[in-house]
Amino acid sequence: MRKIIMLLCLLLFLTAAYSYPQSIQAYTAPLTADEQHVLEQSLSIHEIDREIARIESQQNETERSISELSEQLEGKNEQIKDIREQAGARLRAYYMGEREDLLAALLSVGSLRDFISVLDYYELIMDRDRTVLNNYKTEYADLKKTKTKLESVSAELTQIKTNLQLQRNRVAALQEQVDTTLGHSTDPEKLMAMIEELTKYWENIGLYEVRRYFRALSTAMSDFSDFLDDHKDSLVSEKGGYRLEVREEDINAFLRDKNERLQDVSFEFGQDKIIVHGSREGLRLEVEGHYTVENEPENSITFHVDRLFINGFELPDTTRKELEEDFDLGFYPKKIVPFVEATEVDIAQGTLTVKLKLSF
Structure with missing residues (x-):
C-alpha cells in the first residue's frame, strides 16, 4: 500500500512538472512591456518574501544565542565571585607575610623528618594557591570571551533587523507598484491570473530546477x-x-x-x-x-x-x-x-x- 501511495505522489509531481511549463509558455510570448514588468515585480515580491522568512529565522536563532550567552555570562559572573575571593585571600597572604612565616617555620624545624613533613605541607599549599590563581585567570578569560561574543552577536542582530526592515520596505514598494499596474490594466483578471500562474510555476518547478x-x-x-x-x-x-x-x-x-x-x-x-x-x-x-x-x-x-x-x-x-x-x-x-x-x-x-x- 505504501509503495502505491509513493507511486501516486510521484505521478502527481511529474504531472505538475510537465503541466506548469506548458501553461507558462502559453503567455510568456508575446508580453507587453507592462506585463513583463509586473510579472517580474511579482516574482521579486515572492523571492524577497522568501528572503524575509530566512532573515526572520536567522533573527530568531540569533536572539536565542544572545539569550543563552547572557545566561552563560550571568553564571560565569557568579562563579568568578567565589574564585576572586579565594584568589584575593591567596594574594593577601603573600603580601601580608603569611607565606614567609610558613617558610621560616620550614627552616626552623629540628629534624629531617619534620622538615620533609612541613615541606610537603608547604608544597601542598603552594600548589593549591597556583590552582586557585590559575582558575581565576581561566574563568576571567572565559568571561571576557563570552562578553565579546555576546557583543558581536548583538551587533549582528542589529544588522539583521536593519536588513529585515529594508527587505520589508522593498516588498511594500513593489506591491504598491503591482497594485497600481493592476488598477490601470484593461484586463486585471487576466494579469492577476498570469501572476498567480508564474508564482506557482516558480514555487513548484522553477526554483527547484534552477x-x-x-x-x-x-x-x-x-x-x-x-x-x-x-x-x-x-x-x-x-x-x-x-x-x-x-x-x-x-x-x-x-x-x-x-x-x-x-x-x-x-x-x-x-x-x-x-x-x-x-x-x-x-x-x-x-x-x-x-x-x-x-x-x-x-x-x-x-x-x-x-x-x-x-x-x-x-x-x-x-x-x-x-x-x-x-x-x-x-x-x-x-x-x-x-x-x-x-x-x-x-x-x-x-x-x-x-x-x-x-x-x-
Missing part, C-alpha cells in the same frame, strides 16, 4: 583540476608563474562530460562577463556573471551572479545572493598547482585567462 542546475555546475567545478588532465596545453609557463587559458569550447565539453544534467548547458565568454545558458523541459535559464580573484578565506577564482533570468523573467538580487552562497561555481588555483596563487582574471571573447604567480 537549484539543480547550480548544484550540478558546482559539483563539476569542484573537479576543475581534472580539466588540466585533458587540456594540459591550457597551462602556459611564463616568467614568475603561469598563465591559465580556458577556452569556451573546452570548458563546455568538460562540463558536459562531468554531468549529464549539463548536456544542455553552455558557457559563453564575452567581454568582461560570462553568460550561462540552459534549457530543459520548458525551463530556460540564463545566468550572467563574472569572476574575481579573492584571497579570503583562501586564494580563489570566485564566480559572482550579476543577473539571473528564468524563462525571460529576471529574478532579484536576493535570489542571486542565495545561489552564490549555497553553490560555489569558482575554482581554487592551489588545487590545480599547489605552489601557485591567482593574481588576475580576465574574460575576453571566447577565453578566460587567469594569471598565476609562484607562492612557496
Whole structure:
C-alpha cells in the first residue's frame, strides 16, 4: 500500500512538472512591456518574501544565542565571585607575610623528618594557591570571551533587523507598484491570473530546477583540476608563474562530460562577463556573471551572479545572493598547482585567462 501511495505522489509531481511549463509558455510570448514588468515585480515580491522568512529565522536563532550567552555570562559572573575571593585571600597572604612565616617555620624545624613533613605541607599549599590563581585567570578569560561574543552577536542582530526592515520596505514598494499596474490594466483578471500562474510555476518547478542546475555546475567545478588532465596545453609557463587559458569550447565539453544534467548547458565568454545558458523541459535559464580573484578565506577564482533570468523573467538580487552562497561555481588555483596563487582574471571573447604567480 505504501509503495502505491509513493507511486501516486510521484505521478502527481511529474504531472505538475510537465503541466506548469506548458501553461507558462502559453503567455510568456508575446508580453507587453507592462506585463513583463509586473510579472517580474511579482516574482521579486515572492523571492524577497522568501528572503524575509530566512532573515526572520536567522533573527530568531540569533536572539536565542544572545539569550543563552547572557545566561552563560550571568553564571560565569557568579562563579568568578567565589574564585576572586579565594584568589584575593591567596594574594593577601603573600603580601601580608603569611607565606614567609610558613617558610621560616620550614627552616626552623629540628629534624629531617619534620622538615620533609612541613615541606610537603608547604608544597601542598603552594600548589593549591597556583590552582586557585590559575582558575581565576581561566574563568576571567572565559568571561571576557563570552562578553565579546555576546557583543558581536548583538551587533549582528542589529544588522539583521536593519536588513529585515529594508527587505520589508522593498516588498511594500513593489506591491504598491503591482497594485497600481493592476488598477490601470484593461484586463486585471487576466494579469492577476498570469501572476498567480508564474508564482506557482516558480514555487513548484522553477526554483527547484534552477537549484539543480547550480548544484550540478558546482559539483563539476569542484573537479576543475581534472580539466588540466585533458587540456594540459591550457597551462602556459611564463616568467614568475603561469598563465591559465580556458577556452569556451573546452570548458563546455568538460562540463558536459562531468554531468549529464549539463548536456544542455553552455558557457559563453564575452567581454568582461560570462553568460550561462540552459534549457530543459520548458525551463530556460540564463545566468550572467563574472569572476574575481579573492584571497579570503583562501586564494580563489570566485564566480559572482550579476543577473539571473528564468524563462525571460529576471529574478532579484536576493535570489542571486542565495545561489552564490549555497553553490560555489569558482575554482581554487592551489588545487590545480599547489605552489601557485591567482593574481588576475580576465574574460575576453571566447577565453578566460587567469594569471598565476609562484607562492612557496
